[in-house]
Amino acid sequence: xxxxxxxxxxxxxxxxxxxxxxxxxxxxxxxxxxxxxxxxxxxxxxxxxxxxxxxxxxxxxxxxxxxxxxxxxxxxxxxxxxxxxxxxxxxxxxxxxxxxxxxxxxxxxxxxxxxxxxxxxxxxxxxxxxxxxxxxxxxxxxxxxxxxxxxxxxxxxxxxxxxxxxxxxxxxxxxxxxxxxxxxxxxxxxxxxxxxxxxxxxxxxxxxxxxxxxxxxxxxxxxxxxxxxxxxxxxxxxxxxxxxxxxxxxxxxxx
Amino acid sequence: xxxxxxxxxxxxxxxxxxxxxxxxxxxxxxxxxxxxxxxxxxxxxxxxxxxxxxxxxxxxxxxxxxxxxxxxxxxxxxxxxxxxxxxxxxxxxxxxxxxxxxxxxxxxxxxxxxxxxxxxxxxxxxxxxxxxxxxxxxxxxxxxxxxxxxxxxxxxxxxxxxxxxxxxxxxxxxxxxxxxxxxxxxxxxxxxxxxxxxxxxxxxxxxxxxxxxxxxxxxxxxxxxxxxxxxxxxxxxxxxxxxxxxxxxxxxxxxxxxxxxxxxxxxxxxxxxxxxxxxxxxxxxxxxxxxxxxxxxxxxxxxxxxxxxxxxxxxxxxxx
Numbered sequence: 282x283x284x285x286x287x288x289x290x291x292x293x294x295x296x297x298x299x300x301x302x303x304x305x306x307x308x309x310x311x312x313x314x315x316x317x318x319x320x321x322x323x324x325x326x327x328x329x330x331x332x333x334x335x336x337x338x339x340x341x342x343x344x345x346x347x348x349x350x351x352x353x354x355x356x357x358x359x360x361x362x363x364x365x366x367x368x369x370x371x372x373x374x375x376x377x378x379x380x381x382x383x384x385x386x387x388x389x390x391x392x393x394x395x396x397x398x399x400x401x402x403x404x405x406x407x408x409x410x411x412x413x414x415x416x417x418x419x420x421x422x423x424x425x426x427x428x429x430x431x432x433x434x435x436x437x438x439x440x441x442x443x444x445x446x447x448x449x450x451x452x453x454x455x456x457x458x459x460x461x462x463x464x465x466x467x468x469x470x471x472x473x474x475x476x477x478x479x480x481x482x483x484x485x486x487x488x489x490x491x492x493x494x495x496x497x498x499x500x501x502x503x504x505x506x507x508x509x510x511x512x513x514x515x516x517x518x519x520x521x522x523x524x525x526x527x528x529x530x531x532x533x534x535x536x
Numbered sequence: 537x538x539x540x541x542x543x544x545x546x547x548x549x550x551x552x553x554x555x556x557x558x559x560x561x562x563x564x565x566x567x568x569x570x571x572x573x574x575x576x577x578x579x580x581x582x583x584x585x586x587x588x589x590x591x592x593x594x595x596x597x598x599x600x601x602x603x604x605x606x607x608x609x610x611x612x613x614x615x616x617x618x619x620x621x622x623x624x625x626x627x628x629x630x631x632x633x634x635x636x637x638x639x640x641x642x643x644x645x646x647x648x649x650x651x652x653x654x655x656x657x658x659x660x661x662x663x664x665x666x667x668x669x670x671x672x673x674x675x676x677x678x679x680x681x682x683x684x685x686x687x688x689x690x691x692x693x694x695x696x697x698x699x700x701x702x703x704x705x706x707x708x709x710x711x712x713x714x715x716x717x718x719x720x721x722x723x724x725x726x727x728x729x730x731x732x733x734x735x736x737x738x739x740x741x742x743x744x745x746x747x748x749x750x751x752x753x754x755x756x757x758x759x760x761x762x763x764x765x766x767x768x769x770x771x772x773x774x775x776x777x778x779x780x781x782x783x784x785x786x787x788x789x790x791x792x793x794x795x796x797x798x799x800x801x802x803x804x805x806x807x808x809x810x811x812x813x814x815x816x817x818x819x820x821x822x823x824x825x826x827x828x829x830x831x832x833x834x835x836x837x838x839x840x841x842x843x844x845x846x847x848x849x850x851x852x853x854x855x856x
Contacts, residue, residue, distance in 0.1 A: 284622075284653070291649045295640060370636035376602055377630040378653035379622035535603055536563070 284380040288388030289395075291375070306356060307400040311349040312407055315342060318469060319413060331471050333500050335415075342413035343422045343499050344468040347491035349404055350397045350426035354434025355459055357393045359451040362441035366533055376534050386530045390431070390438065390523060397430045398423065414499070421498035429491025432515040435522025442529035467492040490514050551578045551614075553705050553736050554599055558608035561594045568594040570760035571608065576738060578704075581731050583754030584740040585747045585842060587852065591760040592740035593633055596709050599738065600630050613704065626654055629703030633710045633740075635694045639683040643674055646682060647697055654701035664700055671726070672696035688719030695726060706730065708739045712746060724749055744842035756846060763849045768842055775848045776840040777802050779818035783811045783825070783832040793832075797825050805847055814844070 296303075315338065323337030332340040365371040375385055401423045408414055437454065444450045465475065465482070466489040472480050483489045490511040497503035554576040561569040569591040576582045584592040597603035598610060601617040601624045610617055612624050638646050644665050651661035669675045672692040677685065682693065691711070698706060711727065712720040727750055731737055741747050747754050748768045756764040756771070764771055781801070785793060790811050798804055800821045801813035811832075815821045818837030846852070 287652050290652060294645055294649050295638065299640060369639045370632075370634065371638055373602070373632065374636040374638075374650070375653065377600060377625060377628075377632070378650070379626040379655075380653055381622060536597070 282384075282387075284384040285388045285391065288375060288380060288385055289392060292388070292392045303356075303396075303400075304403075307349065307353045307396070308403045308407070310352070311345045311404050314348075315345050315408055315413060316411075319345070320411075331474065333496070333502070335500065338413050339415055340496075341469065342408050343419060343495035344492045345408075346401055346404060346422050347426045347429050347488060347495050348463050348468050349400060350430030350491070351433050351459060351462070351488055353397050353400050354393050354430035355437050355451075355454065357396050358434040358437035359441050359454070360448060362389065362438055363444065363448065363451070366442065367445060372530075372534055382530050382534050383527065385534075386438075386523075386527055390435065390526075393434050393438070394427050394431055397427045397434075401426050416499060418499040418501075422495040425491055425494045425498060428512070428515045428519065429487045429494075432487035432491075432518035432522070435519050435526055437522075439522055439526035439529050442526055442533050462486045462488045487515055487518055552576070552611075553578050553613055554582075554738065555611045556595075556599075556608065557610075559595065559598060559605055559610055560607040561591070561598060561603065562606040568760055569598070572757075572760075572762055574755060574762070576705075576736065578736050579734050581727075581737040581739065581750050581752045583747045583751035584738070584757055585742070585744070585751075585754050585846070586740075586757035587742055587850075590757040592757055593709055595757075596707055596738070596740055600628060600707050601625050602630075626701065627704050629698035629701065629706040631694050631698045631706070631708040631711055633713070635690045637682050637690060637693060637697070640681065642679050642681055643685070643693055644669065644678045646693060647700055650697050651700040656701070661700070668696040668699060671699070673722075686719075688715050688722065691715060691719070691723060692726065695723070699730075703735070705736045705738065708737065710740055710742070712741075712743070720746075744846070747842055754842075756842075756849060758846075758850045764845065771842060771845045772840050775845040777814040778816050778840060779814075780838055780840050780844055781813040781815060781818040781821050781825075782836040782838065783813065783830070784809060784834045784836075785811070785832050793830050796828050796830050797821075800824050803848070812844070812847070814840070 319338030319341040323341065326332070326337040328334050328336055372385060376382055405414065405419065405423065409419070440450065440454070465479070466472065466486040467483060468488065472483045472489065475483065493503070494508065494511045497508060552575055554574065556572055556574045559569055559572040560567065572591070572595055574582075584595060586592050594603065598605050598617070599612055601612060601621040604618060613627055615624050617624060638649065641649065647665035647668055648661040651664050652658070656664060669678050672695065674689060674693060674696070677689065682690065685693070695708075695711070708727070712723050715723065724746070727737065731750075737750070739746070739750055751768060753767050754765070754771070755762045764775060766774065783790070783793070783797075787809070790806060790809075793811065794804060794806060797811065797813060801815045803814040805812040805814075813821055822835055822837065
């Protein structure tokens with residue numbers, strides 16, 4: 282697995298020069314939302330059954346972590362991946378070395394997961410300083426967020442390996458998938474507030490499963506079987522996305 | 537020039553580095569390479585000459601072990617690319633048609649990051665990068681980002697990067713396409729040095745002058761097939777006369793003059809803007825044509841080139 286490590290080293294070399302630009306979208310944005318919605322708007326919200334009887338900001342904080350994960354996963358799996366095929370064609374350079382296509386994809390997917398991990402921890406630390414997290418269980422929200430992020434990001438990886446436009450597709454993914462998902466899949470309020478017919482739409486999103494799990498690890502109140510179901514669904518989604526991505530990477534790189 | 541390539545292993549000089557028999561590459565219904573046979577020996581500079589779309593790059597990618605063959609036999613460094621891809625790629629240098637540098641890294645980082653993929657330690661890649669920067673005349677830009685470099689500099693960096701693992705075989709896909717004449721000559725100079733150090737080169741090009749300058753032996757490709765093979769001189773001797781007389785006429789005036797000169801030359805080619813008359817002695821043909829009242833706007837006698845060979849074999853010019 283040494284080649285996988287070398288690809289990660291390569292991506293790290295790039296990141297070391299360019300990390301500043303990513304901090305805004307991956308850490309500051311979720312913190313701003315937490316501030317505005319959690320502390321600001323949340324100050325007018327009376328804790329009740331919908332918020333597990335918790336202050337609104339505490340209810341919101343773990344879900345923002347999952348939203349961050351999906352955001353970072355989408356960002357890292359879209360333009361940089363398309364660019365590596367199309368613009369600077371970095372992937373073609375890498376696969377001309379002893380590195381195989383599978384090793385390259387493994388490293389790229391791991392990189393996305395690592396980016397979620399680092400951004401998630403940074404967000405968690407700052408949000409905790411402001412009292413948005415109440416107990417150490419919140420730390421378990423990070424692996425949950427990574428899983429939910431990869432369950433979506435792996436499909437974006439597959440998409441990025443398939444499209445050949447200038448990024449229009451990704452704009453649409455953000456507009457018509459990521460944003461609606463963040464608004465309607467249980468980040469800001471439980472989906473029981475949605476009309477019954479629309480709830481299945483939330484159920485299929487990785488974000489909803491991530492939100493349920495991330496709140497459960499901090500606040501409790503979920504039985505083991507339900508938790509297993511959520512984890513299982515996210516794992517299947519991740520594996521499916523990676524398999525499609527693998528096929529698309531092979532098609533595109535072995536021409 | 538210390539330390540740059542020539543990793544000549546304990547193999548005899550006539551070792552075959554690349555052997556292809558009936559090599560085929562298909563993309564869906566389209567057959568890009570239709571049964572190519574080539575043999576490249578150690579120390580040789582071997583060329584694939586042909587127009588765009590002839591199948592040169594597809595052949596190169598199969599040799600580079602990045603594109604699986606559809607059919608036929610292929611051995612690179614004596615190994616089967618299907619089974620030993622990573623091992624072979626570790627001993628090759630590849631310069632693709634389009635530069636695929638990391639534009640957002642520095643010149644030096646490009647060399648170092650790439651060297652790591654070939655198993656070099658951090659210390660080794662640092663030393664190697666310094667040598668290669670010197671070789672590519674990029675030392676003073678070492679810590680600049682790649683993006684704003686000129687096309688010629690990026691090309692030199694791509695070539696330098698391909699040498700980071702001291703390859704036994706260097707594959708260059710259209711190394712100088714798109715470069716200005718000065719940059720091309722600088723690159724040719726670099727490639728000559730490598731050749732002198734014993735690095736085996738395989739070059740694709742659609743420039744005859746490049747093929748004549750660099751290649752000991754070449755194949756002419758057209759439509760996925762090899763249409764001729766030999767040294768540049770042998771190909772010219774075999775497929776063309778020694779000299780060529782070019783006669784330029786005003787638009788659409790060349791055709792009426794064909795019957796007047798037809799019997800003066802071994803062969804006459806009609807191009808959109810001129811006639812090419814193939815003969816051993818161009819000057820005497822010109823005198824004879826003038827004697828028959830042929831009045832071109834200009835005339836030129838030159839030695840035959842690979843372009844003429846290509847025109848003869850395919851009925852088309854190379855770069856159009």
